[in-house]
Amino acid sequence: MKALYFGTTGSLDHLIVAEIPRPIPRADEALVRICAAAINPSDPKNVLGKMPTTKLPCIPGRDFSGIVVDGPPNWRGKEVLGTGGDLGFGRQGTHAEFSALPVEALVEKPPHMSFESAAALGLGYLTAWYALVTAGHVAANDIVLVIGATGAVGSSAIKIARHLGARRILGTLRSEADRARARSVPVDDWLVLEKGPLPEQVSALTGGHGADLVLNAIGGSTCATANTCLAHRGRHIVIASAPPQVSIDLVDFYHREAHLIGVDTLKLSFGECAGILRDIIPLVDAGTLTVPEIEVIPLDQAVLAYRSLDAGTARTKQVIHFDLG
Secondary structure (H helix, E strand, O other): OEEEEEOOOOOHHHOEEEEOOOOOOOOOEEEEEEEEEEOOOHHHHHHOOOOOOOOOOEOOOOOEEEEEEEOOOOOOOOEEEEOOOOEOOOEOOOOEOEEEEEHHHOEEOOOOOOHHHHHHOHHHHHHHHHHHHHHOOOOOOOEEEEEOOOOHHHHHHHHHHHHOOOOEEEEEEOOHHHHHHHOOOOOOEEEEHHHOOHHHHHHHHOOOOOEEEEEEOOOOOHHHHHHOOEEEEEEEEEOOOOOOOOOOOHHHHHHOOOEEEEOOHHHOOHHHHHHHHHHHHHHHHOOOOOOOOEEEEEHHHHHHHHHHHHHOOOOOEEEEEOOOO
16 A cells, blocks of 8 residues: 655655555454545654654554444444544554554544545644643633634634634734635634734733633743733643743742643543544534635645645645545
8 A cells, every 4th residue: 555654753855655565453443445634733743753652664644534444344334534542653644545543533424524524624623622622621701812823723723612602712813914814713803913912912802801711822932921811710721832941920820820731632542532523523514613624635745745734834734635546
């Protein structure tokens, strides 16, 4: 079978399309013919050596949709989707024509949903749901601020917060020029970072209250600023780690009685990931949540897609389509 493959890390030059043996599923696994698989920001980071749990040599890829061709009889022939666990890191991933996947990772794909849309549904919504609902306990009276609101996780989080009845939803933009790509994101107010300090903008829009919940999809230098945007007993949820060292005003932080929460979806089991997707799919079916805009590419263009995602030039979700004839 054909697959994306790397035997060493440190450069995207190590990522190639290779011909490798088809995997043989174990008793607790199913062999899935991969029809489509999304590319996520953690995938190029993986090849670059920034994911310490990766076992080499490695097939990357976390999100998938496809058809079960071998495994438990009750799953054979079913169209499935899934994401998460240690796919593409501790075990071989989904950027391949076939993948041996834990049965507990499988979620039945709605028949009306395309394989490409199903593959694009996974990690962005999974991360946003886990951050806002499971870790952040977002409530109907909350003011929610999303830093990095135009990205896959940030835009998914805004849609989830809207569905759950957050009182007010704020999102950040780097500049006015970013408004064009943010038109479909349903925030109440945009905060443009080039226009002034973020805490002052948040305070002005919330009458001095601040944000009850901040989802920070940028991390790094934004952490200290995000803390000073918090309301009393606010929750600051961080899903990004670059750069890894930050400095905060601890006196201000404890006077706010604030909470700093880290979210790492790699710590979720396959069963937990599947459970979250099963909560999300009915909301997609109802039109409450929407699949991100996607660009479908063949496997032989996937390495270029990795490069564009790493460079920050990809503007849509890149989804690999596997054509097995």
